[in-house]
Structure formats: structure tokens, C-alpha cells
Amino acid sequence: MLQSFKLFFNCNLVLSRSYSGYYVSRVRYLKRLKEDDEACREALKSGNFLLYHKLSPLLRKTSNGIYTLASLKTSDLEHILEKVGKDKHFVNESFLLGCTDKGEPQFSLEVGDLDRSALEQECRGMFVDLRKAFFMLPGPESPLAAKGQALLRWHQTNCFCSATGQPTIRNQSGSFRVCNSSGITYYPKMAPVVIVLVSDGSRCLLARQTMFPLGMYSALSGFCDMGESVEETLHREVAEEVGLEVENIQYSGSQHWPFPQSSFMLACHATVNPDKTQVNIDKAELEDARWFTYEEITEALRKPPLDPRREPPVFWVPPPYAIANQLIQEWANQQQLSRKLHGLE
Template sequence: MALVYQTIHRRASSLCCRLHSTYVAKMRYMFELKENDDICRQAQNSGTFYLFHNFSPFLQKIRGKYLVPQINATEIKKILEKFRQNEQRIEDSVLIGCSGDCLAYFALDLGSMERSVLESGLEGSFTELQQAFFQLDEKDTHLLSSAQALLRWHDNHQYCSKTGQPTKKNLAGSKRVCHSSGIIYYPQMSPVVITLLSDGNRCLLVRQASFPRGMYSALAGFCDVGKEASDPVLNAYIHSYFIVFCSVGNLGLGVKSLGDL
């Protein structure tokens, strides 16, 4: 029995070491891609690309489920050539991750091109991410969310807030630099607190008019500077009280007053 236990323990330890080693290798490779434009350029030539149009990802819907086409660099260059775009546009892409085998993932927004023409040529559609969110694989959801946020950040930070001069991204898209002042801008996260209110058997959910049909959410809010983690949640409940009452009344949660929350 002891021998069996030792064998299982060794195998588990070996698997854990391999997983840890893979993760470390990925993180080191990602760091190199972000810091070295030459290495990143090589990765673009062998990497996988996700296409966007004004922050909407390119998807294909098959049997009621959304699939995310993964396009390699050769195919991207053919697409750009087909629509009379300079293949250097591939360098407008941003790095969004890599696989366990260190295959880099990039996102490229083609918002300056005609949407309908692109869709007809690519046999798919640029779809609002919120609409397709729950019909995507978990891996794709994570990558597309990261890509959309990073692409939007670059679009909103094309100029230096101090000098007003244009900023330029590095090849990986991990930062933007104002060469006039030397200021380096990095993508920033906005902390969000989300809370599920439950009585043990039921939970309180709300929805916005912009949500796809059938989609609900727990209440959440942004955490401002100097605020406690509980503040955004309390504010969300206060500001959404009447919406909560109307939205969940048919669910039988019996929300009657703010004190009952």
C-alpha cells in the first residue's frame, strides 16, 4: 500500500512540476514579446490572430453556437492583400496571450475597412461580444474579452495627456510612449466588485435594456479611489432599487423595501 502511495505521489509531483514549468515558460515568453519588438515580430509571423471590427470580434455561428476563427499570419496577409491593405497593418495588432507551446495570440481591429465587405469575404460576422458571451468556449471568452479591452485602451490613448502629442505603441501593444515627453503609458485595470445576494435558495439578479434576451447579472460597481470594497456594491443596490423591484418581482423574491435588502 505504501508503495502504491509513493508511486501516486511521485506522479502527482511530476505533473505539478511540469505544469509549473509550462506556466513559467509562458510568462517568460510573454515578457520577451512585450519587451523585444524583434522577437514579437517573429511571433507575429507564426502566431494566431483574432479579428475585430470596431471592437466587435469576428465570429461564425454554427448550430446555434458561436465559434472563433483562428487565423494565421499567412491568411491575414492574404486578407489584407485581397482588400488592398498594406500588409504592414499586421503590426497594428496587439498581443493577448500565448499557448502552452508558446504560440502567440494577437488581436487585430479592421475598423477602418468596410464591415459588410469584410463579412461577405470572410464568411462570418462581427458580433457584439456581450451578445455572444455565453455561447463561446471559456478560453475564447477570456481571450476576446482581453483583446477588446486592450484594443479599446489603445484607441482611447492615442495622444499624450500632458503634451497633446501622438503616442506610439510598442509592437506587442503592452504600452504606449510619448516621444515628445518620454512618458510611458500602460493599460490600467478598473477594480470592480460584484456581489450575489441570496437567501439560501434564491438569488437577486437584474438586467439592463442593452442585455441580450434572457441575460441577467448580479449587481456590481466600480471601486473608486479611496473607497471601501463594499461601497460600490451598496451604491449599486441603492441606485438600482426600483429597477430591482420591477425586474425581479415576477421571480417571487419579494423585495419590498431597501431595508429588506
């Protein structure tokens, strides 16, 4: 028994060591591609490309009916570009995203100036709005689709220097743009947002904005003001939006979110005094905010992600790719545990 435990332990150690070695070489390779224009141009020759048409990613339906992000090899992409009347050197306009599990470099390319249906036909895929694509893609592909779009959007909206008005020039990987006139270097930006699931011990507080899909409630959220800490934003946003004072802040995780223009979501849990739960909603920000019971939450979590073509149910929560879902899931797990401890389940 002890020996098999040792064997298991040693195997895992070897595996984790080799994995970490692979991870280090992968990130160092990517760092070189980010900084070295020549190395990045070379990598473009054996790249994998995600295409976007006016920021909508290209998806493909597999033979078993699952949608996936379409990834094209350099030679296939060059061939397709020539077929739709574009010079094959257009691949050099791509931006570096990362690399695949096999260590192959990945790029995103905006093809919005080219004929959409001709491209869809040549690529055997379709360009889908990112908000819809999120519902169609398997979990791990959503963040990649989001990152590709965010990087393209940032470059499209940062073509000029805000100090001189002169054009900014990208490096080959797209990790920055520089104004040769002022010397200012611009790096892709995310706006920090705090998202918090507030609990009174037995219920959690969810809210909805008028712009949310019908029936969807989410955790409270808000952009950080200049100079604020996560804790300060969290206290302020909860006070502004629902008129409550929170305590016991616990960090849960983070997520890049491509909407509205690349947010960096910092997710936390917090509690309120169970005797002070009366919400006072800022109607300019929120349409509604309500306390939900454990039973209501577990039922909402069991529902499959909303199919945009179906009637929405009365109450549902953001789907698993959104960090709000992670917070709600964690809260439900913690409630389940404490119910078991108190013999309620």
C-alpha cells in the same frame, strides 16, 4: 493499494512539475515579446490573429454547429488582406494578447476600416457584437475575446497624451504607449469594481438595473472610488444601493470584464443580520432589489443561458461566463451543504 497511491501521487508530481516548467517558459517568452520590439516583430511572422471589425470579434461556425473564435495564421491573414486591398504589412498593427497552449503567439487586429462583408466572405466567418458573442462562444474563449477587444479599445482611446495633447506612440506588442514630448508612459488600465452577493443566511439579495436584459437579476456591484479598499467599496456600495450594513466579507475570485471600458471585478460574499433585511433601494441606481430563496436560485441556475431570440423568462441570473454567476453558484452550493447537514435534503 499504498503503492498505487504512491504511483498516482508521483505521476501527478511529475505532471505538475513539467506543467509548471512549461508555464514559466511561456510567461517568460511573453514577457520578452512585450518588452523587445524586435522579438515581437519576429513573433508576428508565426502568429495567430483574432480579427475585430469595429470591436466585434470574428467568429466561425464549425461543422458541428458550434461557434468558435476565428484564429488566422500570418500567411493566411496576409493573403486575405491583399485580397481586400490592404498591404500585408498591416499585420504589424496587431497587439500581443498571449500565446496558445502550443506556445504560439496570439495577436488581435482591428480591421474596422476594411469592407466588412468582403472580409467575412474571405475569412468564412462573421463579426459579432461581443455581448452576443459571449452567448455563442464556448466558455474558455469568452475571456480571450474580451481581452482582445479591451486592448484594442484602450489603444483607440489613448492615442493622445492627456498632459500635452501630443500623439502617443505604441511599442510593438502594445503593452504601453508613450508621449515623446512629456515622456509619460501610459499602460492599459482596468477600473476596479467590487461585486458582492449578500446573504441573510437563507436567502440572497439580487438586484437589477433598468439597462439589464428583461428578467435578469445580478449581485450588487460598484466602482471603487479613488483611495478605497475593497472592503470600503463593498460597505459603501451596499449601503448606497440598498441601505443595508454588511459583515463577514469573504473574497471569492476576480475577473476582467470588458464593459463598459474594462473593469476588474473583485467578487465577494457578505452577510447581513437576518433581523435587518429591509431593503431601501436607491431608485437612481437600481430598478429593483429582492431577496431570493434557495429554491428560486437553484431553478434559475438550471435554466440554460438566455437565448437573445427567445422570450426571456420571468427571472434569470447572469450566464456562467459572468463572475456574478460564480457567486450565485457558490452560495447555492453552500446552502445545499448546510441543508444536508441539517437533514433538510
